[in-house]
Amino acid sequence: MKISAAEVIVTAPGRNYVTLKLTTDEGVVGYGDATLNGRELAVEAYLREHVLPLLAGRDAARIGDTWQYLYRGAYWRRGPVTMTAISAVDQALWDIKGKVAGLPVYELLGGRAREAVTVYGHASGADVDDLLADVARHLELGYTAVRVQAKIPGMDSTYGLHTGPNIYEPASGALPKEEVWNTAAYLDFIPTLMGRVREEFGYGFHLLHDVHHRLTPIEAARLGAALEPYRMFWIEDATPAEDQSAFRLIRSHTVTPLAVGEVFNSIWDCRELITERLIDYVRTSVTHAGGISHVRRIMDLADLYGVRSGSHGPGDISPVGLAANLHLDLAIPNFGIQEYMGHRDPAAEVFDWGYRYENGMLWPSDRPGLGVEFDEEAARRFPYDPKYLPVARLADGAMHDW
Structure with missing residues (x-):
């Protein structure tokens, strides 16, 4: 069973979320969360431009191999953007595997x-x-x-x-x-x-x-x-x-x-x-x-x-x-x-x-799978809403950890 399509969907029903949708050639759909608060579009772009082109035709059952491919195959490893993107793929593949098996992922x-x-x-x-x-x-x-x-x-x-x-x-x-x-x-x-x-x-x-x-x-x-x-x-x-x-x-x-x-x-x-x-x-x-x-x-x-x-x-x-x-x-x-x-x-x-x-x-x-379904038509009603996390300063104006 191969990955035949991949899409990143950004929506803001109450706050911004980034959702990855993977579809197999047998019609099974898996979802993964790629939300990074205040940097949502950085993950969306990393997925769309650098990850999704690598997924087409890959065996959806080979979760571990895909993880290693996306991690070791990128010279620039780790970091929140990269690891959130890899996470979304990993979640979606576990979701697919559970749906194919007819079992929740914890099983x-x-x-x-x-x-x-x-x-x-x-x-x-x-x-x-x-x-x-x-x-x-x-x-x-x-x-x-x-x-x-x-x-x-x-x-x-x-x-x-x-x-x-x-x-x-x-x-x-x-x-x-x-x-x-x-x-x-x-x-x-x-x-x-x-x-x-x-x-x-x-x-x-x-x-x-x-x-x-x-x-x-x-x-x-x-x-x-x-x-x-x-x-x-x-x-x-x-x-x-x-x-x-x-x-x-x-x-x-x-x-x-x-x-x-x-x-x-x-x-x-x-x-x-x-x-x-x-x-x-x-x-x-x-x-x-x-x-x-x-x-x-x-x-x-x-x-x-x-x-x-x-x-x-x-x-x-x-x-x-x-x-x-x-x-x-x-x-x-x-x-x-x-x-x-x-x-x-x-x-x-x-x-x-x-x-x-x-x-x-x-x-x-x-x-079966992760147990969460996603309504794409509803998602389109809630467009991305740019927001940032705060920053902190001391009384003298110096930057501090927020």
Whole structure:
């Protein structure tokens, strides 16, 4: 069975998504998510101009060989654009293989290791009281794990806050929004915030927080130590992880669990972190790290060192990408938790996904393949809408990590 046609479709039903459609000469269609927030058209162009011409006539069943062909066959390896494009092809081929077999992809990965996947939701607020109300709402919805973010007093804007009833989406505007960051205010506020959450709701649920790469290693160590009384499930992305060895310093000062990896795109980005047990959870996602085939290798390595999965899964991953992550989550032995935000309206007009949220978990469908269908006619009603992620500066105007 050969790949006979390939197409990249960019659509914006609530936010921008890039979807790859592969069709075989037997009429089987597979879909892959190629969304890279704020750089969607870079992946679309890489696929259309450099990848799709290579796929025509290839055996759709040879997933591993195609992966190696696209990775090793390109002298310029790795990077988010390349690996997101490879991921989309990989997902689509797994989708085709499942449909041909008449089985959901998790069955092809060895079958379920669990019945459903525990997820964490995102609670936020414009102040502490607003945040506490949102935590209460999540607990009422059945979440057993909640990430909390709140506006930092004295700062005009803060990462991770919902705008009204909408799912959090940081990308906006034709040019990047500039935000001002104050590390001292943040470090003073966050331990107090976590204390209020535990005082109000107790310890009967998992509590998570995203630092979003804002701190130096020693600042992250200070934060981790200050949060130890509140039994965090993790602090996420405590410091930029280009220098994996930086986590040695953090690890030496705190026992607060550490999670990192949503911006990683290959096993090489996290090899040191995993093999030296410098993190507890690796957050690579199927969409951004080479697809099911490559992320499975990352999770296999992590399992050898007691590191669990905690894959990235916000609104900027399409239902196809989230489904692909869900299939892998179901099959691996070292699953930890899955990020879940749902999807902004009117995403359901374009994507028909079979998984469902219930009682703090995502439950898979038994549809063959990845279990997500795509309505191309509906997609055409929602043209691409250029948006950028924000940037951050310090009060003196110097650039900072966003």
